[in-house]
Amino acid sequence: MNLRRDVFQAIADPTRRAILLLLATQSMTAGAIASNFDTARPTVSKHLQILTQCELLKQKQEGRENYYQINAKKMKEVADFIEPFRKMWDDRFNKLETIMKKYKTKK
């Protein structure tokens, strides 16, 4: 089994999760990504390689620069990553409803 290609293995590392977040809204070159971390550049390259291997990231050539971006197919669109956000509000509103129902019966 090639663990390198496993998505869970890929997101198990905090630096790799930080890279995914960083690329969530923009594509960036390896150099620009590395400048956000104290880690040595080859280490960041290694992380990028792993994320690319498991298809969470893809590369795009623009002129002489090689940009990394989130692979939309794997990470999906706003509609999908919005679900945890929706769930957070739903939980909060459910709690509100429960609290206020008790409040009503107390009166």
Add this chain to the structure above:
Amino acid sequence: MELKTKISAENGKQDLLITREFDLPLELLFKAHEEADIVEQVMGTKVLKLENKKFGGYQLETKDGKGNVVFQANGVIHEFIPNKKITRTFEMGNTPFGVQLEVYEFEKLTDETSKLNVHVIYESVAQRDQVLKLPFAQGLNMAHDRIQEIVGKLK
């Protein structure tokens, strides 16, 4: 089952709309946004200040067991119309997410049900998407913790 809380966020826009219907009379739904001790229970955070009036402000804070501040949020209240509307800003302390404008609209459906619309406007499209991804990122963290837990048991 139909989802009770709906979020509408179009690609490439800097706002979003949260809607929810409550099995509560309008007055109780509004009260939950007005009284500090209820806000504390719903949000799971301390309310340091809550001035429900035009030119008022609010401040929320959560401390961990050691007394370190782990969450801080504040804003100003622009409009406060009981049982109808609250317009306020929201800013989370120590984060790069900027300030967002929030418009809460409260609506009576029947004597026993009501509806809340929250329109949130961010400083930019990128900022909105970043905030939207926060719980997603926490989900990733949770996935990580679960992996560690499982791996830990294997040892």
